[in-house]
Amino acid sequence: MNKRREFLIKSALGVGGLITVPSWLHGAPAIIKTYNKPNSNINGVKIGCITYSFRSRPDQSLEANIQYIKDAGISAVEMMGEPVEYFAGMPAPTFDRRRGFQLGWKQRSGEDLTADEQAEWKELRGQMDAYGQVVANWRANVDLKKFEQAKKLFKGAGIEVYAFKPNAFGANNSDAEVTYGMKAAKILGASHVTLEHPSDDAQTLRLGKLADASKMKVGYHGHEQQTFTFWDKAIEQSKGNGLNFDIGHYIAAGHTDAMDLIAKQNERIWSMHIKDRQTPENGKGNLPWGQGDTPLKEALTAMRDKKYKFPATIELEYDVPQGSDAVKEVQKCLEYCRMALSK
The missing domain is CATH 1.10.287 (Helix Hairpins)
Structure with a gap:
């Protein structure tokens, strides 16, 4: 059917233009524009992935990462900094x-x-x-035009960059470096940058002020140190500060109120990492999705039903099975999301 539709579109456009084609073909330009491009927006929920998921692949160039994202069926991404920065000429x-x-x-x-x-x-x-x-x-x-070129590569592949994570936001990075990272993120089309929560109120205050000045947002990521009030101080400090919440690590830390946290902070969650981890009682394992204790289905359906605006970011951290690879496993995670959101 797809081949037949493609043939009809080409024939119709070549012979008589859109005026003479059937009504379903009046959207042909849009069909052609999105042909062979991924789509991971499922029933109103934006499903993305972080390119850290592809760390096991041998080629870590920007072009290779874009192909991994596309092959996995993902249309939105939290982009790690190095592939883009190396593309822009950063010394290795x-x-x-x-x-x-x-x-x-x-x-x-x-x-x-x-x-x-x-x-x-x-x-x-x-x-x-x-x-x-x-x-x-x-x-x-650096000439920031290289980031404009990177943006074109993403756009050509049908991929939205919603978050950027360069290693530029630490306490040892200058204000100029922080501002550079936020400018690069904006050029790529990102709404926010992400970093590990520094557990330093002075640093979150500094980053929040620089984010406000750059009209950018900062999502602070956490591991098992996350608590219900973990981000409260940073949120108080700046309207640009928010959560890059990791629901899997939150469960592994022993918390049982993940859904309450999402409900409380949904307007300040800039993005949420999703993975399936076990509770401490069950060993804290990082497992193939559906085998752990993380309420992934509940979180995804809440995003759909309550129309939360933040994306859910697939982060592949369980061991890739023998005979498979990271791209195939991200595909499986995406299919899990699709099934959860289709019910």
Whole structure:
């Protein structure tokens, strides 16, 4: 049927124009414009994904990420910073950043580093600090037209960028870098930027003021440190501050009032990460959707029925099964959303 419709559209447009075609073809320009493009808006709910979901794929270029998003059937995205920034010409690191993140996360989680790891971490920290200055210098001089080119790539693929997450909003980043990140987000079409909640009232106040000045919003992400009142102070500080709520991590933290939190903060939730995690009693596992304890169906149907405006962001964090890949698993998550919202 799709091939037949495509043939009829081409024939009709080529022979007599829209005046002589059947009534259903009067929308042909719109049909052609959206042909072969993803659509993950389901019954009024915008389902997106964060490109962190594709971290296991070997090619992390912007073009490859756009193809992953498109192949997964996703039409809206929270875009991690690096693929876009590398596309715009940001210098690549000459050290193993992934290893640095692993050791840093281990230390922040309260785990003891071995003597060898401590020495490795010290060396990597020095390299990361030096690289941070290189990046800051690049950001101060970058031609933002490259972000306009990136925007065209997203648009051509039928993908909306609703959030942008560059590593530019930390306490060690200058106001100029923060403003750069917000400008880049705006060019890409994003309504907000996201970052891990800094647990620092002075930093959320600073970011909120810069967001207000840039007419941008900031969504603070949380893990198991999230509580019902976790974002209250940041929200008080600025109209631009809001939630990048993670309902899966919230459940893994042992909370039972996720739906109450969504109802309370729905006007300040800029976006919500969705994943299926278990409660502490069940092991806190990150599982294929439908196997954990997270009230995903309840949250999605509440978004539909109460017409909440924020998007739900698929974040693939469970282990990819053997024989599958991240794109296929995001497709499964999207299908879970589609089934939940169709009932």
